[in-house]
Amino acid sequence: MIKIEAIVRPERINSVTEALEQAGCGGFHYQNVTGQGKQRGVEVFTGRGGQLIRAAGSKTLVATVVPDGLREAVVNAVIEAARSPGGGQIGDGKIIITQVEDVIRVRTGEHGEAAI
Numbered sequence: 001m002i003k004i005e006a007i008v009r010p011e012r013i014n015s016v017t018e019a020l021e022q023a024g025c026g027g028f029h030y031q032n033v034t035g036q037g038k039q040r041g042v043e044v045f046t047g048r049g050g051q052l053i054r055a056a057g058s059k060t061l062v063a064t065v066v067p068d069g070l071r072e073a074v075v076n077a078v079i080e081a082a083r084s085p086g087g088g089q090i091g092d093g094k095i096i097i098t099q100v101e102d103v104i105r106v107r108t109g110e111h112g113e114a115a116i
Contacts, residue, residue: 001065003100009059016082
């Protein structure tokens with residue numbers, strides 16, 4: 001099993017969640033986060049000709065745990081849904097994949113893929 005976390009633009013979250021469902025992802029959660037990557041935050045210009053730099057940008061973090069066999073389908077779905085039109089832009093996001101040792105469903109005590 002693997003955990004896939006995707007940091008995407010907030011305005012792309014509907015596209016990303018639809019793509020996850022179509023890829024066979026049974027469940028996921030997402031939350032709004034702030035942070036910075038290569039783009040180093042967002043520049044906001046004031047009305048008097050001055051410049052204010054905000055160090056963090058708004059993003060949405062989507063997380064899911066899937067069987068190893070769904071890895072490529074889920075990753076490709078996220079890439080296609082999160083990428084900005086026209087070939088992508090800085091700030092479109094990142095995907096982080098980690099190995100999951102076990103998952104346990106609290107209600108039934110099931111382990112592993114049965115608990116997903």
